[in-house]
Amino acid sequence: VTASLPKGFAASGIASGIKADGSLDLALIATSPVSAVNCAAVFTQNLAPAAPVQLSRRHLEASGGRVGAVVINSGCANAATGSQGLAAAERMAALTSSQLGLETHHVLVCSTGVIGRELPIERIESGVPVLCRGLESSGAGLARAARAIMTTDTREKLASARLSSGAHVAAIAKGAAMLAPNMATMLALLMTDAEIPKDQLQISLGEAVDRSFNELSIDGCTSTNDTVIALASGMASVGGPLEGGELTAAFTAVCKDLAHQMAADAEGGTKVVRVVVTGAVDDESAGIAARRVADANLVKCSWYGADPNWGRIVSELATAKTAFDPDRVEVSYGPFIVCRSGVAEPHDEAALAAYLKGPEIEVRCALGLGEGSGEILSADLTHAYIDENMGLS
Amino acid sequence: VTASLPKGFAASGIASGIKADGSLDLALIATSPVSAVNCAAVFTQNLAPAAPVQLSRRHLEASGGRVGAVVINSGCANAATGSQGLAAAERMAALTSSQLGLETHHVLVCSTGVIGRELPIERIESGVPVLCRGLESSGAGLARAARAIMTTDTREKLASARLSSGAHVAAIAKGAAMLAPNMATMLALLMTDAEIPKDQLQISLGEAVDRSFNELSIDGCTSTNDTVIALASGMASVGGPLEGGELTAAFTAVCKDLAHQMAADAEGGTKVVRVVVTGAVDDESAGIAARRVADANLVKCSWYGADPNWGRIVSELATAKTAFDPDRVEVSYGPFIVCRSGVAEPHDEAALAAYLKGPEIEVRCALGLGEGSGEILSADLTHAYIDENMGLS
Numbered sequence: 183v184t185a186s187l188p189k190g191f192a193a194s195g196i197a198s199g200i201k202a203d204g205s206l207d208l209a210l211i212a213t214s215p216v217s218a219v220n221c222a223a224v225f226t227q228n229l230a231p232a233a234p235v236q237l238s239r240r241h242l243e244a245s246g247g248r249v250g251a252v253v254i255n256s257g258c259a260n261a262a263t264g265s266q267g268l269a270a271a272e273r274m275a276a277l278t279s280s281q282l283g284l285e286t287h288h289v290l291v292c293s294t295g296v297i298g299r300e301l302p303i304e305r306i307e308s309g310v311p312v313l314c315r316g317l318e319s320s321g322a323g324l325a326r327a328a329r330a331i332m333t334t335d336t337r338e339k340l341a342s343a344r345l346s347s348g349a350h351v352a353a354i355a356k357g358a359a360m361l362a363p364n365m366a367t368m369l370a371l372l373m374t375d376a377e378i379p380k381d382q383l384q385i386s387l388g389e390a391v392d393r394s395f396n397e398l399s400i401d402g403c404t405s406t407n408d409t410v411i412a413l414a415s416g417m418a419s420v421g422g423p424l425e426g427g428e429l430t431a432a433f434t435a436v437c438k439d440l441a442h443q444m445a446a447d448a449e450g451g452t453k454v455v456r457v458v459v460t461g462a463v464d465d466e467s468a469g470i471a472a473r474r475v476a477d478a479n480l481v482k483c484s485w486y487g488a489d490p491n492w493g494r495i496v497s498e499l500a501t502a503k504t505a506f507d508p509d510r511v512e513v514s515y516g517p518f519i520v521c522r523s524g525v526a527e528p529h530d531e532a533a534l535a536a537y538l539k540g541p542e543i544e545v546r547c548a549l550g551l552g553e554g555s556g557e558i559l560s561a562d563l564t565h566a567y568i569d570e571n572m573g574l575s
Numbered sequence: 576v577t578a579s580l581p582k583g584f585a586a587s588g589i590a591s592g593i594k595a596d597g598s599l600d601l602a603l604i605a606t607s608p609v610s611a612v613n614c615a616a617v618f619t620q621n622l623a624p625a626a627p628v629q630l631s632r633r634h635l636e637a638s639g640g641r642v643g644a645v646v647i648n649s650g651c652a653n654a655a656t657g658s659q660g661l662a663a664a665e666r667m668a669a670l671t672s673s674q675l676g677l678e679t680h681h682v683l684v685c686s687t688g689v690i691g692r693e694l695p696i697e698r699i700e701s702g703v704p705v706l707c708r709g710l711e712s713s714g715a716g717l718a719r720a721a722r723a724i725m726t727t728d729t730r731e732k733l734a735s736a737r738l739s740s741g742a743h744v745a746a747i748a749k750g751a752a753m754l755a756p757n758m759a760t761m762l763a764l765l766m767t768d769a770e771i772p773k774d775q776l777q778i779s780l781g782e783a784v785d786r787s788f789n790e791l792s793i794d795g796c797t798s799t800n801d802t803v804i805a806l807a808s809g810m811a812s813v814g815g816p817l818e819g820g821e822l823t824a825a826f827t828a829v830c831k832d833l834a835h836q837m838a839a840d841a842e843g844g845t846k847v848v849r850v851v852v853t854g855a856v857d858d859e860s861a862g863i864a865a866r867r868v869a870d871a872n873l874v875k876c877s878w879y880g881a882d883p884n885w886g887r888i889v890s891e892l893a894t895a896k897t898a899f900d901p902d903r904v905e906v907s908y909g910p911f912i913v914c915r916s917g918v919a920e921p922h923d924e925a926a927l928a929a930y931l932k933g934p935e936i937e938v939r940c941a942l943g944l945g946e947g948s949g950e951i952l953s954a955d956l957t958h959a960y961i962d963e964n965m966g967l968s
Contacts, residue, residue: 230893230901230917262889262901264918297886298919404894406886479872479956480964487965493690493799496655500623501797508623508655524623525657526691563872565958571873572880 185342186321188350188375190214190415193323194316195330198309200257200295200302206330208309210278211354211371211413212251212317218288219415221249222384224391226408232261233271233301234291235407241275244287247380252371252411253278253310254292254331256356260301261293261406270301277307281314292369292409294333294356328354331369334449334570341439343432349376349418351432355440368395370410370440375418378429386430387412394437397469398559399476400448410437445559450566454542454559455485459499462554467504469556474502475547482563488538490531492520499547510550515543578735579714581743581768583607583808586716587709588723591702593650593688593695599723601702603671604747604764604806605644605710611681612808614642615777617784619801625654626664626694627684628800634668637680640773645764645804646671646703647685647724649749653694654686654799663694670700674707685762685802687726687749721747724762727842727963734832736825742769742811744825748833761788763803763833768811771822779823780805787830790862791952792869793841803830838952843959847935847952848878852892855947860897862949867895868940875956881931883924885913892940903943908936 187193192214200207213219223242225235242249253274260267275289282289293301317323328338335356342352357368372387391410412433445454457476462468475481478498484491492513500506513521518534521527537543580586585607593600606612616635618628635642646667653660668682675682686694710716721731728749735745750761765780784803805826838847850869855861868874871891877884885906893899906914911927914920930936 228890228893229899230889230904259886262886262914262917262919264902264916266918296884297890298884298914299886300919404890406890406893479960483961483964486961489966491689491691493652493655493692496623497621497690497797497799500621500799506622509657511623521655521691523657524655525659526655526693563961565961567872568876568879568956568958568961571876573882 185324185340185352187319187324188352188373188415188418190375190417191373192317192319193327194313194318195326196309196313196316199305200255206326207255207257208306208313209254209327209330210251210313210317211327211373212282213413213415214317214319216250216282216284218245218248218250218284219413220378220380220383221247221411221413222380222387223409223411224387226405228404228406230262230406232259232293232407233263233267234260234293235409236268237271237275238290238292238409241287241290248288249290249413250284250288251278251282252290252292254369255306256294256331256333258295258299258301259293259297259407261297263300267301270303273303274306277310278314281311290411292407294331294369294407297406324352324354331356335447337447339440339443341436343436345376345424345428345432347376347424349374349424351436353436353440355444357444368408368444370395370437372412372433372436375415376424376429377416378414378424382426382429383412383414386426386433389430390433390437393434394441397557398441398445399473400445400561441559445561448561449570450564451561452486452564453540453562455561456544456557456559458544458557459547459549460555461549461551462556463505463552464554465556468554470504471499471502471547472556472558474498475545476558476560479563485543485562486564488535490515490520490534490538495545495547496521496524499549505551506549507551512548512550514546578717578733578745580712580717581745581766581808581811583768583810584766585710585712586720587706587711588719589702589706589709592698593648599719600648600650601699601706602647602720602723603644603706603710604720604766605675606806606808607710607712609643609675609677611638611641611643611677612806613771613773613776614640614804614806615773615780616802616804617780619798621797621799623655623799625652625686625800626656626660627653627686628802629661630664630668631683631685631802634680634683641681642683642806643677643681644671644675645683645685647762648699649687649724649726651688651692651694652686652690652800654690656693660694663696666696667699670703671707674704683804685800687724687762687800690799717745717747724749728840730840732833732836734829736829738769738817738821738825740769740817742767742817744829746829746833748837750837761801761837763788763830765805765826765829768808769817769822770809771807771817775819775822776805776807779819779826782823783826783830786827787834790950791834791838792866793838793954834952838954841954842963843957844954845879845957846933846955848954849937849950849952851937851950852940852942853948854942854944855949856898856945857947858949861947863897864892864895864940865949865951867891868938869951869953872956878936878955879957881928883908883913883927883931888938888940889914889917898944899942900944905941905943907939
C-alpha cells in the first residue's frame with residue numbers, strides 16, 4: 183500500500199523501542215520546507231483525554247491553528263498518566279520542535295496503545311533525532327509513518343484523493359478496536375497541498391469526520407486518544423483558495439475510505455457490516471437506532487455465524503430509545519427481505535445463507551415512520567476479538 | 576435445587592415438544608385451590624413487546640390485577656409474530672383457563688426463546704391438559720416448572736425467603752443472555768402466601784426489581800419478553816396484612832438471589848463481576864457509569880483473561896456521559912487499589928492476579944465527586960458466549 187505525499191510534506195517512521203517486538207512505533211508528519219501551516223483537528227469526547235490530546239488542544243490554541251509537524255507514538259497511549267504524562271507529551275513536542283526548528287506550540291502530539299502506562303520517554307528522546315533525519319517526501323516515508331502508528335491493526339491504512347485544481351489529499355490512519363461514537367476513536371492525519379483558509383479546513387474536516395469515522399463502530403468503546411488532524415500546506419495553489427465544498431467532498435471520500443479500511447481490519451472481524459436505518463422520524467434517530475443494532479453483541483455474534491436472526495435486530499431497534507412501531511418495521515439482509523410489517527417474510531433461505539457468508543453484508547432496517555436515515559459501519563464479534571482483548575495488552 | 580411452594584400454590588412442568596430435544600418446555604404456576612388472587616407485574620420496556628407481554632398486560636387490566644394462573648413456554652418467544660402471535664397467546668391462555676375453571680383474563684402468559692418464529696400452538700394445545708393434570712403443591716412441581724422455563728440456562732433458578740409472620744416467599748426465574756437495562760430482561764415468578772393488598776404488592780415488586788434484576792446486565796440487550804410476576808395467595812395470613820417494608824425486603828432478597836444465579840449462569844460466563852461506582856454526583860449517574868463499564872466489551876474481555884487493565888475502565892467511566900474528573904478517580908479490584916487520582920497505583924501484582932482468577936470479582940470505582948452510588952452485576956465476555964450466540968438458535 184502506498185500513497186504519495188502532497189507537496190510541502192515529508193514523513194518518517196522508525197522503531198524506537200517502545201514496542202517490545204521491535205516494530206515501528208514512532209511516526210512524524212512534517213511540513214517541508216518546515217513551516218507552520220493551517221491546521222484543523224477533531225479530538226475525542228472522552229472526559230479522560232490522554233496527555234497528548236490535552237497538549238495538542240493547547241498548542242492549537244496557542245498557535246492559532248498553525249502547525250508544522252505532528253509526532254506520534256504507538257505502543258503506549260500516555261493516558262491516565264497524570265502530570266507526569268503531560269510532561270512527557272510536552273517533552274516529545276519540545277524534542278521534535280527543536281530538531282525541526284519550530285516553536286514548540288507548532289508541534290502536535292498523538293499517542294496510541296495501552297492506557298495507564300508511563301510513556302518510556304528515554305526511548306522517544308533517543309528516537310526523535312533519528313525520526314527527524316529520516317523524513318522524506320516520497321510515498322515510502324508516508325507508508326513507514328502509516329505502519330509506525332499501528333497498534334492491533336494488521337495492515338497500514340492510507341488513502342488519497344485528487345482535487346480538480348490538481349491539488350492532492352493524502353491521509354493515514356490507525357484503528358482496529360475501541361472504535362465508536364462521537365469522534366473517530368482512532369488516529370488519522372490528512373495532508374493537502376491545497377490552499378485552504380483555516381476556518382474552511384475545520385468545517386471540511388468536521389463534516390468529513392461526521393460522515394465517516396463517526397459512522398463507524400466496532401465495539402462501542404470511545405478511546406481516550408482519538409484524534410483527526412488535517413494540515414494544508416497551500417503549496418499546490420494555482421488559482422487561489424479552493425472552493426470549500428470540493429475540499430469537504432475530498433476529505434469525506436478519503437475519510438470514508440479509511441473508515442472502511444478500519445472496519446475491514448476490526449479486531450478479530452471476519453466481515454464488514456453496514457447497518458442502514460431508513461424511515462426514521464429524523465436522521466438523528468436513525469443514527470441512534472443503527473448504532474444500537476451495530477453495537478449489540480447478540481446481533482454481532484449472529485453476523486459472525488452467518489445466522490439470519492432478524493428477531494434480535496428488531497429487538498434492538500425497539501430498545502434504541504427512539505420512535506418505533508413493531509407493525510411497520512422491515513428488515514433486509516442485502517436484497518433479501520426477511521421481516522415485513524414486523525413479522526417473518528418468506529425468502530430464499532439458501533441464497534440468503536450464501537449472502538451472509540460473504541465478506542461484506544448490508545443490514546437494512548426500514549422503520550416506516552418518516553424520512554430520517556442513518557448508517558453505521560461495523561464488524562462482527564468473533565472468537566478472535568476475545569483472543570485479542572482478553573490478554574495483557 | 577428445590578424450594579417448597581407457599582400455601583395456596585401448585586406448579587407443573589412438562590415437555591410438550593416445542594423444544595426439539597424433548598426437554599421440558601411448558602410450565603404452569605396456579606393457585607390451589609384455583610382462584611384469582613392479588614397479582615403484580617413488571618414488563619419489558621422494549622417497544623416491540625412479545626405477544627404474551629401484550630396479552631398479560633391486557634389481562635391484568637381487565638381482571639383488576641387478579642390472577643389465578645401463569646402459563647409459560649420456553650423454546651419460542653412468540654415475539655415479532657404479529658396478529659397471529661397474539662391469537663396464539665390468547666389460545667394458550669384460553670386453554671389453560673378452561674382446564675382450570677378460571678375466566679380467561681385471570682390467566683397470564685409468558686414465552687421465552689427465539690424471536691420471530693411462530694408459536695407451535697398444536698403442541699401447546701395437546702400439552703396444556705397434561706400440564707394442568709400434573710399440578711402439584713410439592714417442591715418437585717416447582718422444580719419442574721423452573722426447569723421448563725429454561726432456554727440457554729444451564730441450571731434452574733429458585734429462591735425462597737421466610738417472613739417473620741411465618742409466611743413464605745418462593746420464586747423461580749430464567750435468564751442467561753439478553754439481560755440488561757430497564758426491567759429484568761428475563762422471566763421470574765414470585766409466589767407468597769402472605770396477605771398483601773394489591774397496591775403494596777406492586778410497590779414491593781417494583782422496588783425489589785429495581786434493586787436486583789435492573790442492576791443486572793449480561794450483554795446490554797433488552798429482550799422483547801421480560802416479565803416479572805408476583806402472586807399473593809393470602810393463605811398464610813395469621814394476623815392480617817403484612818407490613819409492606821417486610822415484603823419489600825423479602826422480595827428484594829429473593830430477587831437479588833435470583834439475579835446472582837443469573838449472573839453466575841450467564842451465557843459462556845466464567846465469573847460473576849460486581850461493578851460498584853461510588854462518589855458520583857448522584858445515584859442515577861453512578862448506575863449509568865457502572866452499566867457503561869459492565870457493558871464494555873473491552874472491559875468484559877479483560878475480566879475473562881484476568882487482565883488487570885484498569886485503563887479501559889477509566890476510559891469507560893469517562894465516556895458514560897455523566898460527570899467525571901480524571902484526576903479524582905480511584906479504581907480497585909476487590910481489596911487492590913490499582914488507580915488512584917487517575918494514575919497507576921503500585922500494588923501486589925501476584926496477589927491481584929490470583930484474585931482476578933477467582934469465580935467472583937468486584938470492581939470498585941470511586942469518582943470523588945459526591946455521594947451517589949450504584950452497582951451492576953455482570954459477567955465476562957468469553958469464547959463460549961460467541962459459540963452460544965453465533966449459531967441458529
